[in-house]
Amino acid sequence: MVSQNGKHETHTTDYLAYDVEKAAFFDHPAIDALVSSMVAMGSEVWSAQRRIKVLESVLTSQGISLEKVNQYKPSAEEEKAWRAQRDQFIKRVYGSLEKTGEARTQYGAGMDSLRQGG
Amino acid sequence: MMDRRTLFAGAAFSSTLAWLFGGSRAVASASGKPAADAKPGKTPLEYDELLPTADAAGQMDFHAGFLAWSLNDFEKQSTKRLNAILAKKGIDPKAENVDLIPLIDDIRSDPLMALRMRTWLSNQELMLSGLEETLGRESERYFAEMETAEAKYPNRIELNPDMKMPTYAKHEIHLQKGGYVGNPFAGYVNYHYGNILYEALFGSNIQDERIALMAAAVPLPDDGKVERALDMGCGTGRLAYGLKNRFPEAKVSGIDIAGPMVRFSHKRAVDLGIDCFFAQRAAEATGFPDNHFDVIASNILHHEVDAAATDEIIKEAFRILRPGGIFYPIDHPTGKQAPKKTVSTKFWAFNDRAINNEVWRADFESRDFGDLIRRAGFVVDESLPPAVWGTGSIQAMKPV
Numbered sequence: 001m002v003s004q005n006g007k008h009e010t011h012t013t014d015y016l017a018y019d020v021e022k023a024a025f026f027d028h029p030a031i032d033a034l035v036s037s038m039v040a041m042g043s044e045v046w047s048a049q050r051r052i053k054v055l056e057s058v059l060t061s062q063g064i065s066l067e068k069v070n071q072y073k074p075s076a077e078e079e080k081a082w083r084a085q086r087d088q089f090i091k092r093v094y095g096s097l098e099k100t101g102e103a104r105t106q107y108g109a110g111m112d113s114l115r116q117g118g
Numbered sequence: 119m120m121d122r123r124t125l126f127a128g129a130a131f132s133s134t135l136a137w138l139f140g141g142s143r144a145v146a147s148a149s150g151k152p153a154a155d156a157k158p159g160k161t162p163l164e165y166d167e168l169l170p171t172a173d174a175a176g177q178m179d180f181h182a183g184f185l186a187w188s189l190n191d192f193e194k195q196s197t198k199r200l201n202a203i204l205a206k207k208g209i210d211p212k213a214e215n216v217d218l219i220p221l222i223d224d225i226r227s228d229p230l231m232a233l234r235m236r237t238w239l240s241n242q243e244l245m246l247s248g249l250e251e252t253l254g255r256e257s258e259r260y261f262a263e264m265e266t267a268e269a270k271y272p273n274r275i276e277l278n279p280d281m282k283m284p285t286y287a288k289h290e291i292h293l294q295k296g297g298y299v300g301n302p303f304a305g306y307v308n309y310h311y312g313n314i315l316y317e318a319l320f321g322s323n324i325q326d327e328r329i330a331l332m333a334a335a336v337p338l339p340d341d342g343k344v345e346r347a348l349d350m351g352c353g354t355g356r357l358a359y360g361l362k363n364r365f366p367e368a369k370v371s372g373i374d375i376a377g378p379m380v381r382f383s384h385k386r387a388v389d390l391g392i393d394c395f396f397a398q399r400a401a402e403a404t405g406f407p408d409n410h411f412d413v414i415a416s417n418i419l420h421h422e423v424d425a426a427a428t429d430e431i432i433k434e435a436f437r438i439l440r441p442g443g444i445f446y447p448i449d450h451p452t453g454k455q456a457p458k459k460t461v462s463t464k465f466w467a468f469n470d471r472a473i474n475n476e477v478w479r480a481d482f483e484s485r486d487f488g489d490l491i492r493r494a495g496f497v498v499d500e501s502l503p504p505a506v507w508g509t510g511s512i513q514a515m516k517p518v
Contacts, residue, residue: 003257003261003302007261008261008265008302009279010302010377010378011277011279011302011377011378011380011381011398012296012299012300012301012302012304012377012378013283013288013299013300013377014283014288014300015288015289015290015296015297015299015300016285016288016289016290016297017290018289018290018293018475020239020243020293020473020475021243023239023473025226025232025233025235025236025239026229026232026236032236035233035236035237035240036236036240036243036244039184039237039240039241039244040240040244042180042184043176043177043180043181043184043244043248044177046176046177046179046180046183047172047173047175047176047177047179047180048176050172050175050176050179051172051173051176054172092244092248096240
């Protein structure tokens with residue numbers, strides 16, 4: 001198989017997809033979606049905190065005060081890029097809520113392993 | 119497909135991983151030291167040095183921490199809850215071979231158990247989708263890396279794009295999109311996923327520290343001669359690197375059925391300056407000559423192949439091993455080494471299939487792996503300590 005742009009041999013084959021995205025553990029899938037969203041939010045918040053720590057350390061080491069940070073005005077390019085990143089953030093954190101209300105389906109594979117004596 | 123009615127909303131699923139890889143951090147500290155100290159190396163790299171963006175590094179750092187919390191603190195609570203549920207039903211948590219099917223509805227309807235499973239699954243899904251998106255955005259870079267490595271050392275890699283891929287290898291094991299065979303960057307994804315998993319369970323494995331312990335545990339043939347060693351089902355190549363580091367004069371090979379995994383193994387070997395030969399071949403039909411290897415080792419290959427392939431792989435290992443050579447498969451314990459089939463143990467196994475898509479694990483664990491190897495003609499010793507706490511211990515020698 002070749003890559004989407006046709007430039008590279010991928011050395012891949014077809015595969016058997018496993019649909020676990022519709023898994024629901026609570027009485028209503030909306031609750032599952034909220035929990036997923038909460039986990040995603042945690043990853044974003046921590047990632048941002050981690051980055052802030054790096055920046056503050058670097059700034060301090062360069063003798064730059066927080067006042068300068070507060071006065072900073074992003075450029076038009078930055079605004080555009082940050083909006084795109086904001087949208088990615090929102091999709092990542094809240095995208096799971098889009099799955100609310102999808103029909104749940106029978107899940108039998110795990111039951112088979114139990115019947116097998118697992 | 120999943121329906122809450124039939125999905126067992128989880129007992130200590132994570133304990134499957136903990137049990138496989140040697141226990142949670144809390145358990146590992148109590149279980150004793152590993153068999154050998156990890157080879158000292160460079161200061162471990164952090165996610166920032168491995169992943170293309172700071173955001174991705176931060177997110178993966180979070181997922182490692184979240185998984186560690188899930189496998190330790192949350193695990194303790196869900197175990198207590200499961201035991202309470204069983205106690206209400208008059209079932210001893212230590213009882214063996216209890217039929218789980220009648221219990222599933224009660225267990226899955228418990229909110230804590232549901233939360234336990236939901237948070238684990240959401241973390242797993244976010245981790246893998248995050249890796250796939252991040253790596254996918256840098257696809258040209260990763261293609262170039264693999265192609266450059268292949269151009270630099272073409273004699274150290276063999277790919278077989280026309281090989282017929284057996285169905286058993288096509289599954290999306292532990293939810294990795296495309297599985298090992300369907301995503302050109304499967305090796306990259308699996309490498310980072312492995313780093314996160316190991317960090318959650320033990321601490322860093324970014325520079326293969328934990329896998330070095332497995333390589334160190336591989337027994338020597340009685341005559342001490344190791345000129346050729348094989349990592350069977352090499353995945354991201356880490357055990358092969360460990361074998362090469364341990365036996366620097368030996369010719370070390372790694373085989374895997376998945377092209378993307380072989381490519382990553384080769385690329386990383388080139389990055390690390392390790393001379394190994396990696397080939398896309400099936401473990402049940404390696405193409406190596408009879409009596410070729412002194413040592414054959416594997417790391418968690420066998421519970422990811424079906425029973426028919428397992429039988430063929432064992433026969434093939436016998437064929438390509440020289441008399442006196444050692445076959446050392448590291449995998450889930452089975453037979454008399456298997457953990458007792460308590461309600462919790464069975465729950466972990468169920469969820470490993472139900473929501474982690476470990477398709478062949480139940481097949482593997484329903485049989486006595488040591489006995490299968492013995493019946494293939496090997497002399498089997500199951501008395502030694504395992505390479506890693508929580509795995510089986512099988513040292514098999516081809517008779518002289």
